[in-house]
Amino acid sequence: xxxxxxxxxxxxxxxxxxxxxxxxxxxxxxxxxxxxxxxxxxxxxxxxxxxxxxxxxxxxxxxxxxxxxxxxxxxxxxxxxxxxxxxxxxxxxxxxxxxxxxxxxxxxxxxxxxxxxxxxxxxxxxx
Numbered sequence: 001x002x003x004x005x006x007x008x009x010x011x012x013x014x015x016x017x018x019x020x021x022x023x024x025x026x027x028x029x030x031x032x033x034x035x036x037x038x039x040x041x042x043x044x045x046x047x048x049x050x051x052x053x054x055x056x057x058x059x060x061x062x063x064x065x066x067x068x069x070x071x072x073x074x075x076x077x078x079x080x081x082x083x084x085x086x087x088x089x090x091x092x093x094x095x096x097x098x099x100x101x102x103x104x105x106x107x108x109x110x111x112x113x114x115x116x117x118x119x120x121x122x123x124x125x126x127x
Contacts, residue, residue: 010070013039047071048084055093062089 016039017027031039047069054065063074066089071077081089 010043044080045084048081051077051081051089052085052092055089056096058093058097062093065089 013024013027017024020027022030028038031037031042035042037045050069051065054060054068055062060068062078066074066077069077071080078089081092085092087095
């Protein structure tokens with residue numbers, strides 16, 4: 001499984017390609033063929049996913065989140081976040097903070113599941 005690497009932990013493409021003994025260009029092509037995105041775009045997506053979690057926690061400012069996930073420019077971070085998520089980071093945080101705290105997020109996600117995704121207790125015991 002591919003895991004998110006952001007900030008200082010991310011090895012350069014050249015080093016990864018060298019480790020697997022292929023050219024950096026071939027590595028990028030193979031990565032994109034396998035995962036449907038380039039390593040650079042994957043890294044940006046991973047950083048934005050981490051930013052969404054930090055913003056939802058509400059304990060850091062947008063600037064602190066920006067720096068924490070590996071962006072050095074607040075403007076670039078805000079622009080990318082807005083384009084990919086559909087709203088500015090500060091608006092995203094305000095919207096999530098306005099949600100009732102007593103309603104677990106996992107129940108909200110269940111609304112998008114198909115009806116046959118749920119089993120009753122008899123079906124669960126039979127397996």
